[in-house]
Amino acid sequence: MLQGLMMDTQLLITGIMQFAEQNHGDREIVSAVAGDGLHRYTYKEAFKRSRKLANALSSRGCQQGDRIATLAWNDHRHFEIYYGVTCSGLVCHTINPRLFPAQIEYIINHAEDRIVFLDPAFVPLLEAMQAELPTVEAYVILTDEQHLPDSDLANVASYESWLGAENDEFDWPELDENTASALCYTSGTTGNPKGVLFSHRSTVLHSYGIALPDVMSLGERECILPIVPMFHVNAWGVPYAAPMVGAKLVLPGPHMADGAKLQKLIEQEQVSYALGVPTVWLALLAHLEETAAEVNALERVCVGGAACPAHIIDVFAERYNVKVFHAWGMTEMSPVGTYNKPKAKMLGWAAEALETHRLRQGRAFFGIEMKIVSDAGDELPWDGQSFGALRVRGPWVCKSYFGNAETNLDHEGWFDTGDVATIDPDGFMLITDRTKDVIKSGGEWVSSIELENTAVNHPDVAEAAAIGRPHPKWGERPLLIVVRVAGSDLDREALLGWYQGKVAKWWIPDDVMFVDQLPHTATGKIKKTALRDQYSDYSFPDSVS
Secondary structure, three states, X not given: OOOOOOOOOOXXXXXXXXXXXXXXXXXXXXXXXXXXXXXXXEHHHHHHHHHHHHHHHHHOOOOOOOEEEEEOOEOXXXXXXXXXXXXXXXXXXXXXXXXXXXXXXXXXXXXXXXXXXXXXXXXXXXXXXXXXXXXXXXXXXXXXXXXXXXXXXXXXXXXXXXXXXXXXXXXXXXXXXXXXXXXXXXOOOOOOOOEEEEEHHHHHHHHHHHHXXXXXXXXXXXXXXXXXXOOOHHHHHHHHHHXXXXXXXXXXXXXXOOHHHHHHHHHHHOOOEEEEOHHHHHHHXXXXXXXXXXXXXXXXXXXXXXXXXXXXXXXXXXXXXXXXXXXXXXXXXXXXXXXXXXXXXXXXXXXXXXXXXXXXXXXXXXXXXXXXXXXXXXEOOOOOOOOEXXXXXXXXXXXXXXXXXXXXXXXXXXXXXXXXXXXXXXXXXXXXXXXXXXXXXXXXXXXXXXXXXXXXXXXXXXXXXXXXXXXXXXXXXXXXXXXXXXXXXXXXXXXXXXXXXXXXXXXXXXXXXXEOOOOEOOOOOEOHHHHHHHOOOOOOOOOXX
């Protein structure tokens, strides 16, 4: 076989760092810190400190492949750790501090982390479990000596003292591109969390992918605010993609849910593109509504992590001239797999057609393949009507879990996402359910996600969950469980009437239960297993046929 005569250059995160330092070294990183303060410096200065960190890790005996943990917000020190750890050949293990303590303890021990870098806010959390963390040798608090809190942690130091007088020159190792780069555990909604081990190659390719014009469309002239946390799935890849293209990076620190501070950051730093989950945008929009403040610089918003309510898209577009784009992915996909950027032929569509289409999770971009399959494993058509189990594959998709032979791959090497979806002829995918949450009524699937989205679009509904409950005639029927907006007197009949004309008539829930709150997982998702347990003895009213 005749082979090409091209250089065999490795795809390394080190290359992103070195390219950014040389070509975009004066571009700013602005980081919110405790209180109302801001920290400013450049990519060049950040990577200089990453080299100091690499020397500190090396002088303390860290070896390639060792796992180095973080429990930290989106700030400049966390950014430095991303590069100082990974480019040394170590594994940057980001831990979600919102997980339950028992899960965090399990994750640290399963990963066998040697060092933990943590924000001062998480010191009490680690103090309570340190006796159960035998592999951890040191705790480094992300602050300076002046602000180092009193702590019972063993072998504790401030981050700034760790860097101290370390040399700011470091010879980065020549790594193979398949070397492990970062580790992130799933939220563990069932069973223990599972570790997804990314590589340099997968991360670089993912960064290329999300920067494409039909995805996030990132470039040097952008100012990007990743409100999605760096402690989970790498802030959707932005800490790698931003320096790759030379974009200004704004990090919100501990203020990810503070609408007032986010608005101030957006205006002060002229943020053009921001990314976050729906609750973030609800907080920002609430602040804008209350104060009549503006976000004039903001042009585009990416929403992921959960289905985006239509009114978020409407308010951003109509009041603030901001375009909202849906994205979808998962930890096992590095994480982005689809993005809802309209195709050229859609620009002339009627408003009603676009209205429906924009709520889809989007289309795959090069590097991700998708298909949907029946219960028997047969591939289903992309007709926008057929529902099936969603499977994916590609160079940044997980093939197995860290320290665990378990895999979600089928016999052809496709990853089973655990989602039920439909894909239209243009390749736009819509998640209709999780496989474990699907409601099957009379042999047909009912989308619990669409029922929930329709409910929360009612002005008197704060949150909603739809679960299937046994029914003597239909096998299962939907039960809707709802948290009202404070002060609302919304009743069952009014809410069920809201569904008329919005979903298929036979999808409309057979009953509604109003509650004060819904159970959530540590990552904020509704815990439907708990709801199914809570309503295990529920029976639909006798009048329902």
